[in-house]
Amino acid sequence: MKVLITGGAGYIGSVAVERLLAAGYEAVVFDNLSQGHRAAVHPEATFVLGDLRDKQAIDDLFEAHEIGAVMHFASHTLVGESMQKPFLYLGENLACGTNLLQSMLEHGVQRFVLSSTANLFDAPETVPITESETIRPGSPYGESKYMLERILKWLEKTSGLKYAALRYFNAAGATAERGEDHTPEHHLIPLILQVALGKREKISIFGDDYATPDGTCIRDYIHIADLADAHILALEAIETGSRTYNLGNGRGFSVQQVIETARQITGEKIASDIGPRRPGDPAELIASSRAISNALGWKPKYPDLTQIVQTAWDWHRQHPDGYADD
Numbered sequence: 001m002k003v004l005i006t007g008g009a010g011y012i013g014s015v016a017v018e019r020l021l022a023a024g025y026e027a028v029v030f031d032n033l034s035q036g037h038r039a040a041v042h043p044e045a046t047f048v049l050g051d052l053r054d055k056q057a058i059d060d061l062f063e064a065h066e067i068g069a070v071m072h073f074a075s076h077t078l079v080g081e082s083m084q085k086p087f088l089y090l091g092e093n094l095a096c097g098t099n100l101l102q103s104m105l106e107h108g109v110q111r112f113v114l115s116s117t118a119n120l121f122d123a124p125e126t127v128p129i130t131e132s133e134t135i136r137p138g139s140p141y142g143e144s145k146y147m148l149e150r151i152l153k154w155l156e157k158t159s160g161l162k163y164a165a166l167r168y169f170n171a172a173g174a175t176a177e178r179g180e181d182h183t184p185e186h187h188l189i190p191l192i193l194q195v196a197l198g199k200r201e202k203i204s205i206f207g208d209d210y211a212t213p214d215g216t217c218i219r220d221y222i223h224i225a226d227l228a229d230a231h232i233l234a235l236e237a238i239e240t241g242s243r244t245y246n247l248g249n250g251r252g253f254s255v256q257q258v259i260e261t262a263r264q265i266t267g268e269k270i271a272s273d274i275g276p277r278r279p280g281d282p283a284e285l286i287a288s289s290r291a292i293s294n295a296l297g298w299k300p301k302y303p304d305l306t307q308i309v310q311t312a313w314d315w316h317r318q319h320p321d322g323y324a325d326d
Ligand code: UDP
Pocket: 079, 169, 170, 186, 187, 188, 189, 191, 203, 204, 205, 206, 207, 217, 218, 219, 255, 278, 281
């Protein structure tokens, strides 16, 4: 089966392509390269440069390729940016998602996997967070994904769409050939590794007065290969019913623990200081993956922070300037 991967030149999408190809699927990547990198696209995938704001371009894509299913990663994804520029999220993320859904349904394609977010759960009542947690989007970004999830439910009723939505936290780590390269970089692990590489002076810890054992925020770092495999499992289960799962490592690590792990792995000092809290950061976010594990047998292959940081370090050492293609 041929799978269309929107955002297949991005961090998570490019690894999904890699794993889909390894699992015997064909892959068509649609990406405007605003965040992604041409060099991240697996050479065996078909690459189409295009923009989801352009419905005609999507229609052309479905006419040119016999697509059997869609994995939708292309999106604006920064919580902080969404607070500054809400319409990029509440407008564009929605418009791009609905353009894609409308076009695929018009072309008889009914299988859809949404890359959703754990930013649906601001201030969760129970940690690890299960699917029964009350949904309170933490930002226009989280709201845009939640609105897409609700659109999927309607399209299942009105148009026979079959979907899976996966809500996850901090994608991290790398495969041998694909890793994290954002400009500008906002994410903790690549920032720490840039300090180790001498490309950045220090890492600033955003607050050490949270109600956690060492005072720094706890997050659920999940390896991108594990994430990609979950998307494939979810796709393969769609025939038996639409589904929505939380996805995480099940274990949380503090910012201090991540920095300490990186010091051990890289052998570098990695200077750090304590800065102010970042607005919107909850103290602790950990997902329960029990539902997807029970239903689909998903189990992270890289649950240890050491493995996650080691794979990221291997990639960053080999690609000190990232993909260096733009
Ligand atoms: N963080 C930090 N310093 C940085 C970047 C991130 O202390 O320069 C913290 C951030 O406050 C959060 C964790 O690291 O608690 C992970 O942040 P990231 O931006 O990687 O992912 P997010 O949790 O926002 O999805």
